[in-house]
Amino acid sequence: MSRSQFHPLQFNERTGEPFLRLPSPHDNIIITTPRMSDAPTVIANMNNPAVYKWLDGPPFPYHAEHADSWLESVKKDTDVAFEELERAQTEHPNEPPVAVDSCPVRIIREVHEDGTDVLLGDVMFVRERWPDVLDKEAKDALAKPNSERPAGDPEIIWCIGDYIAPSHQGKGIMTAAIKTLMNEWWIPRMGVRQIRAETFDDNVGSRRVFEKLGFVYEKTVPLENKFLNSGRKISGMDILWWRAE
Ligand SMILES: CC(C)(COP(=O)(O)OP(=O)(O)OC[C@H]1O[C@@H](n2cnc3c(N)ncnc32)[C@H](O)[C@@H]1OP(=O)(O)O)[C@@H](O)C(=O)NCCC(=O)NCCS
Numbered sequence: 001m002s003r004s005q006f007h008p009l010q011f012n013e014r015t016g017e018p019f020l021r022l023p024s025p026h027d028n029i030i031i032t033t034p035r036m037s038d039a040p041t042v043i044a045n046m047n048n049p050a051v052y053k054w055l056d057g058p059p060f061p062y063h064a065e066h067a068d069s070w071l072e073s074v075k076k077d078t079d080v081a082f083e084e085l086e087r088a089q090t091e092h093p094n095e096p097p098v099a100v101d102s103c104p105v106r107i108i109r110e111v112h113e114d115g116t117d118v119l120l121g122d123v124m125f126v127r128e129r130w131p132d133v134l135d136k137e138a139k140d141a142l143a144k145p146n147s148e149r150p151a152g153d154p155e156i157i158w159c160i161g162d163y164i165a166p167s168h169q170g171k172g173i174m175t176a177a178i179k180t181l182m183n184e185w186w187i188p189r190m191g192v193r194q195i196r197a198e199t200f201d202d203n204v205g206s207r208r209v210f211e212k213l214g215f216v217y218e219k220t221v222p223l224e225n226k227f228l229n230s231g232r233k234i235s236g237m238d239i240l241w242w243r244a245e
Contacts, residue, residue, distance in 0.1 A: 005088040007097050008184050009104070014115065018082065018104055020184050022176045028112075031105045031123065031177055033078045038107070039067040041119045041165075050166035052230050054203050056131060057161075060229040074122075078104050099152030099191050108164060108177050121164035123177055125186060128157040128196050132221040132237045152191035154244075159196050162206075169205070175212050182213070182242075193244040201236035215240040 009018040012032070019032035045051050046062035059066045081104035088098045103125055109117040127146050133139045149156045164174050186192040199206040201220050211217070218239045226234040 003094050003096070005085050005092060005097055009085075020105055020180055022173070022180050026173055026176045028110060029120070029173060029177070030109050030111060030117070031181065032107055032109055033082075033105060034071050034075045034107050036068070036071050036075070038071060038119045039064060042067040042070065045119075045121070045163065045165050048166050049230075050169065051163050052228070053232055054200060054206065055161075055163060056200075056228060056234075058229065060231075074106065074124075077102065078106065097189060100189055101151035103181065103185050103190065105181075105185070108173070110168070119165075120168050120173070121177075122162065123174075123181060124161035125158060125181065126161075128159040131198055132223070132239065134223075154191060154193040156192070157194045157196050158186070158192055159198070162209075175209050178209070178213055187244070195242040197240045197242070198237045199240070200234050201238050203238075207238055207240065210240045210242070213242065215242045 006018065008020070010021065011018055017033050019030040021027055022029045022031070043062055043064060043066075046055075046058050046060075046066070052058065052060055052062070058070075081100070081102035084100050084102065085104060088100070092098055106123050106125065107119055108121040108123065110120050111117045128143070130139050130142045133142065146157050160178065162174055162178065164177075182192070186195075195215070197210045197215055199210070207217070218241055220236045220238050222236045223234055228234060
């Protein structure tokens with residue numbers, strides 16, 4: 001068992017950023033922290049129909065100020081997650097890794113031969129918020145106790161939000177990225193035992209990714225009057241679950 005509270009993160013020698021590397025054949029891809037300089041790539045991705053058609057939440061059209069505020073917010077989250085590790089390293093330097101409440105890496109980047117890299121996508125991992133439950137009281141009754149459980153509690157239900165640039169879709173990257181996060185961080189470091197995933201009922205590719213990862217389809221929730229910011233009408237959400245054996 002490692003005696004570093006940062007295990008199994010690696011660190012970029014040039015920038016100091018923590019990262020996890022995908023296994024072969026995707027070992028030129030890493031999952032790391034956001035940078036404010038990612039904004040132009042984020043704007044291009046979020047204005048591409050192969051991305052925005054499938055996401056609930058991002059503004060449309062997606063402008064520079066949207067990218068800046070999103071990057072500031074995710075950077076704050078990954079900074080907080082990393083500070084939790086630094087504190088653990090100070091307090092428990094020679095002990096096995098402690099359970100933590102968040103993941104310090106989420107931005108998928110392709111690393112080029114010359115060491116430069118480009119943002120390909122994102123994997124958000126947060127406590128479940130039941131987007132398919134539209135009644136506010138019913139939603140709060142589920143989300144509040146879930147948000148109050150202590151770090152490492154196996155009863156916490158988590159959820160995933162993900163996308164990858166259209167140029168890199170269909171190459172197995174998201175499946176490999178989520179598998180890496182599950183096996184190297186979410187399960188061993190956060191004690192994750194239950195993940196609930198939602199995909200629009202016509203998002204065959206996303207559902208397939210979750211099924212390849214061992215998620216099991218539960219149901220399709222019909223949605224009336226559900227429109228994305230792009231104006232696209234959504235007819236329902238597929239719900240899938242992953243549970244530790
Ligand atoms: C969904 C998404 C994250 C998947 O990432 P990815 O790296 O392309 O996924 P993978 O290549 O690992 O796997 C995709 C699987 O779906 C299959 N697939 C994709 N589109 C499909 C379609 N229209 N019909 C049938 N299968 C499809 C692929 O063949 C592949 O399965 P296989 O390995 O059995 O052949 C990516 O396409 C994306 O970012 N889409 C836009 C945003 C989005 O949908 N996010 C998820 C919101 S829930």
